[in-house]
Structure formats: structure tokens, C-alpha cells
Amino acid sequence: MKSEFVSFRRFQMRLRIFVPLILILLLSELSFGEQLILVYPAPKVVNPDIKVVDFGDTPYMSVVDLAKAYSLRTYYRKETGKIVLFFPGEKIKISSTSTFIMFGSKMKHMPQPALIVDKDVFVPVYPFMSLLKELVIPTLQFTISNKGKKYTLEESQDGSIYSKSVSRVSYKEKFLKKKGIVKLTNIQYEEKKNGLSIKINTTKPFKDSDFSTFFRKDNWFYLTIYGGYCDSLTFSKINPTSSIERVEAITSGNSVQISFKLKQQFTSSDIHYDLSMGKILLSLFLPLNKDIRKKIEEAKTTWIVDTIVLDPGHGGKDPGTPGRWSYKHEKDIVLDIALRLGKLLEKRKDLKVVYTRKKDVFIPLWKRTEIANKSGGKLFLSLHVDACKNKSVNGICLYLLSSGKSEDAIRVAEKENSVIQLEGSEDKKKYEGYDDISNILANMVHSINMQDSERFAEIISKNVSKKVPQKNRGVKQANFYVLVGASMPKVLCEFGFNSNRAEARKLNSRKHRQLIAESLYESIIKFKEISDRSVARTN
Ligand SMILES: [Zn+2]
Numbered sequence: 001m002k003s004e005f006v007s008f009r010r011f012q013m014r015l016r017i018f019v020p021l022i023l024i025l026l027l028s029e030l031s032f033g034e035q036l037i038l039v040y041p042a043p044k045v046v047n048p049d050i051k052v053v054d055f056g057d058t059p060y061m062s063v064v065d066l067a068k069a070y071s072l073r074t075y076y077r078k079e080t081g082k083i084v085l086f087f088p089g090e091k092i093k094i095s096s097t098s099t100f101i102m103f104g105s106k107m108k109h110m111p112q113p114a115l116i117v118d119k120d121v122f123v124p125v126y127p128f129m130s131l132l133k134e135l136v137i138p139t140l141q142f143t144i145s146n147k148g149k150k151y152t153l154e155e156s157q158d159g160s161i162y163s164k165s166v167s168r169v170s171y172k173e174k175f176l177k178k179k180g181i182v183k184l185t186n187i188q189y190e191e192k193k194n195g196l197s198i199k200i201n202t203t204k205p206f207k208d209s210d211f212s213t214f215f216r217k218d219n220w221f222y223l224t225i226y227g228g229y230c231d232s233l234t235f236s237k238i239n240p241t242s243s244i245e246r247v248e249a250i251t252s253g254n255s256v257q258i259s260f261k262l263k264q265q266f267t268s269s270d271i272h273y274d275l276s277m278g279k280i281l282l283s284l285f286l287p288l289n290k291d292i293r294k295k296i297e298e299a300k301t302t303w304i305v306d307t308i309v310l311d312p313g314h315g316g317k318d319p320g321t322p323g324r325w326s327y328k329h330e331k332d333i334v335l336d337i338a339l340r341l342g343k344l345l346e347k348r349k350d351l352k353v354v355y356t357r358k359k360d361v362f363i364p365l366w367k368r369t370e371i372a373n374k375s376g377g378k379l380f381l382s383l384h385v386d387a388c389k390n391k392s393v394n395g396i397c398l399y400l401l402s403s404g405k406s407e408d409a410i411r412v413a414e415k416e417n418s419v420i421q422l423e424g425s426e427d428k429k430k431y432e433g434y435d436d437i438s439n440i441l442a443n444m445v446h447s448i449n450m451q452d453s454e455r456f457a458e459i460i461s462k463n464v465s466k467k468v469p470q471k472n473r474g475v476k477q478a479n480f481y482v483l484v485g486a487s488m489p490k491v492l493c494e495f496g497f498n499s500n501r502a503e504a505r506k507l508n509s510r511k512h513r514q515l516i517a518e519s520l521y522e523s524i525i526k527f528k529e530i531s532d533r534s535v536a537r538t539n
Contacts, residue, residue, distance in 0.1 A: 316362030
């Protein structure tokens with residue numbers, strides 16, 4: 001009983017919050033009206049008119065209209081705002097302004113109180129109908145239809161705050177063109193360790209710009225989907241999952257708003273349309289817990305740049321871009337640069353150098369990533385030489401991993417990734433599903449390292465411009481397998497074009513390759529200095 005008293009107090013407080021809500025409606029004098037349609041059991045009267053009025057976020061229905069529809073006997077004392085509905089075998093007592101409701105001798109409560117509107121008692125639709133279904137009519141089915149009608153709320157003459165009259169004004173059914181409006185067919189909830197995952201099935205895809213979301217301070221989360229509609233009943237549920245108190249879905253005009261009353265404090269959200277699943281994916285995230293925060297703190301100390309992974313591309317049966325005019329193949333040029341660079345780095349006692357290959361051997365791309373990750377690499381540098389049909393194209397280009405691809409970046413990514421064709425069937429398996437889950441995961445890990453990668457690329461770009469007599473084509477973004485898996489800041493360098501005779505000649509010069517190695521060495525040291533300093537600051 002004590003707990004009921006406590007919750008009663010809470011409801012009283014809610015009631016007080018509720019009062020200004022009605023006043024706001026009065027001022028705007030507008031509320032889109034809907035009608036409740038009884039699907040089952042069939043109403044006793046033809047086309048009963050069960051009024052639905054939205055109070056704030058909550059649709060309310062007329063109890064008197066419901067009683068008429070089912071030809072129920074009622075006992076209504078207008079002075080006290082108490083109404084009794086006599087269902088066959090059950091008596092329901094409703095008191096206006098109270099959240100409590102009696103089903104026979106059982107006391108139940110609703111999240112919002114019953115209200116008197118125009119001498120009629122209104123109850124919140126979903127809580128009331130759910131209780132009715134649970135306790136009186138298990139087969140009950142209903143829907144709310146938007147008939148395009150509008151209600152005006154006016155203060156009644158007696159001045160009582162809950163005595164408002166509802167009068168219907170005609171409203172042209174000017175749109176409701178369902179053409180081009182996409183149906184949301186189903187909603188599913190899944191509790192996750194770090195939050196809540198909500199999936200909404202749709203008949204057609206949405207664009208990310210069709211979504212708008214916001215958190216309100218009182219634990220309501222609102223999702224508006226433009227160009228969508230849904231069946232309110234399918235989407236409006238009480239306790240669909242343990243972290244949601246209830247859900248309300250309202251279609252109006254060309255959009256649908258789904259409101260989630262949350263039981264926990266979520267701090268952020270993410271929403272996008274997943275084409276492969278044909279669903280809208282909404283994630284609500286809980287605040288990072290202490291353990292995770294501790295792990296991040298611990299991780300910071302391991303962010304000291306102490307292990308450099310050098311990845312000379314291609315090798316063995318894979319020559320990379322072929323050497324013409326009796327010049328070297330890509331695989332030989334990049335191995336030589338890697339070894340020169342490694343030699344410089346190995347002189348430093350504070351650095352460990354890891355090579356994905358030190359000889360002319362073929363190493364599959366996944367293996368390169370594995371070497372990098374297993375060695376605890378803090379910086380990954382993949383070395384390549386490009387080629388192009390247009391022989392005049394030349395210059396050094398640096399690539400970052402990105403999901404946004406420019407034409408040029410795709411071209412390079414396709415070429416570097418074509419190495420997969422040369423790998424055995426065992427190797428090919430490693431790339432299965434690359435485009436979906438592993439890509440998403442890789443992108444998540446990547447985003448953490450992206451800033452560092454960008455910084456590293458900028459440093460290299462600057463040093464190359466200063467030191468290496470080659471055109472600098474700048475920093476671009478691409479989707480390279482070899483870069484996707486490596487969970488550390490990473491950059492892929494294309495040291496010019498083997499298809500350009502002048503550039504191929506430069507790359508065949510030992511002196512030139514030494515210049516490249518030196519500029520990379522200086523870049524790595526510079527990156528290490530900046531990075532280690534920032535780690536020291538955050539600790
Ligand atoms: Zn290459």
C-alpha cells in the first residue's frame with residue numbers, strides 16, 4: 001500500500017504538470033482530431049463516432065462515445081466527474097482527473113489522468129484500451145483513423161480547467177494522398193549492452209534526411225519520419241521493452257511521429273536507413289559506463305607511438321604496376337623504399353619497426369593487416385606505386401581510408417584490391433561480407449583513428465613537398481582493404497606513376513628512393529612527437 005501511496009503522489013505531481021499542457025492547447029486552439037474505429041468486437045451501432053482528441057502528445061478518447069458504440073449502460077455523475085461503464089460481466093469506474101481506474105474490484109492506473117471535456121469523460125486511448133483488452137475484452141481490436149477533422153478546444157462557461165468543450169470544425173480532406181508515402185510495417189526492439197536497438201520495417205527506402213530526432217528533458221525521445229505513415233496501433237505499445245515505458249505513433253499529413261517514453265537516460269542516438277536489411281535502424285545509446293571509461297583511460301597510455309608497421313605493397317607473384325622501359329616493378333621499388341626507411345627508423349631506440357614483408361614474397365592483404373594488428377602497431381604505412389592509362393599523369397598521392405569515395409579514389413582502390421583475385425580461396429573467405437558488417441566495424445574503428453591518419457598524411461605531404469622533387473597530388477580518400485582492417489592510424493602512399501616515363505626513371509634512382517625514405521622518416525618522427533605529447537597531456 002505504501003508504494004501505491006508513493007506512486008499516487010507521483011501521479012498528482014504529473015497532474016500538475018498536465019495543467020499547463022491544456023492551457024497551451026487552448027491558446028493555440030488547434031488540435032488535430034482523429035476517430036477511434038472499433039475493429040472487433042463489432043460495435044452495436046453503425047459507424048459510431050468515437051471522438052479522439054490529442055492532449056499534448058497523448059491521444060484521448062471519449063468514454064461516452066465508446067459506451068454508445070457498444071450500447072453499454074452507463075452511470076454518469078457530471079458533478080463529480082465519475083462515470084461507470086457496465087460491460088457484460090464487468091464494471092469499470094473512471095474518475096476524472098484521476099489516473100486510477102477500477103475494473104471491478106481491481107485498481108489499475110494509467111500514465112495520464114482521465115479528463116472531463118465538454119461534459120464527456122476522456123481517457124488516454126492506449127493505456128485505457130490496453131487495460132480493457134487485458135481485463136475485459138481479450139479479443140479487442142481497434143485503430144485510430146485520421147479523418148482529417150479538426151477540433152477546437154474552448155473554455156467552458158463554468159471556468160473549470162478540465163471542462164473544455166470540443167466542437168468540430170469542417171476540414172477539407174484536401175490531401176491524404178498516400179501516393180509516395182511509405183508505410184512503416186513493423187517495429188522491433190532489442191536491448192543491447194550499450195543501449196537500445198530499434199528496427200523499423202518499411203515498404204520502400206528512406207533517405208537520412210527524412211529523419212529527425214530529439215531528446216526531451218523528461219525522457220521522451222521523438223522520431224519524425226517524413227514521407228512515412230504507420231498504423232498507430234501496431235506501433236503504439238506499452239512496455240515494448242524494459243527500457244521503454246511506452247510508445248506512441250501518430251501519423252499526420254505527410255509524416256509520422258513516433259514518441260518513446262524512456263525509462264533510462266540515453267545520451268545520444270543514431271538513425272539511418274539500411275538498404276541491405278530494408279529497415280530503418282535507430283540506436284539509442286546509454287552513457288559510457290565506468291568500465292569502458294576506465295578502458296579508454298588505460299588505452300591512452302598504450303597510444304605512445306612506439307611500433308611502426310611498414311607495408312611494401314604486392315610482392316612475389318604479384319608485381320603491382322609493371323615496370324616499363326626496363327625499369328623496376330612496383331613491388332621492387334616499394335620494398336626498397338621500405339627497407340631504406342626501416343633502416344633509418346631502427347636506429348632509434350624508442351621505435352620498433354615491423355615489416356609486412358622484407359623479401360620479394362606474396363603476402364595476402366588480410367595477412368598484412370594481421371601482422372600490423374598483432375604486432376601492436378601504432379602507425380601503419382602502406383607503400384605503392386601507381387599507374388595510369390594517361391601516361392602524362394604523375395605525382396605522389398596519399399590516401400586515407402574513407403567510405404566517401406571520389407571517382408579517382410575508387411579507381412585506385414579497385415586496382416590495389418584486385419590483388420584479392422590472386423589469393424587462394426582460403427584468403428578470399430576473409431573478405432566475405434566486407435561490404436556490410438566488417439565494413440561498418442572497420443569504419444567505426446577507423447573513425448577513431450581517422451584524425452590521426454589525416455594528421456599523419458598532412459605531415460607526409462608537407463615533407464614530401466619540401467624534400468622530394470616530384471609533383472604532390474595531395475591527400476585523398478579511398479577504400480583499401482589493406483587499410484580497412486588495421487586498427488591504428490594508417491596512410492597509403494602512391495609514390496608516383498610507373499606509367500609515366502620521367503617518374504618511373506626517378507623511382508628507379510637509388511638516390512631518389514633514399515630521399516623518399518628520408519622524408520617519410522622525418523614525417524614519422526614528427527607524428528610521433530605530436531602524438532606522444534598529446535597522450536602526455538591527456539593523462
Ligand atoms: Zn600498389
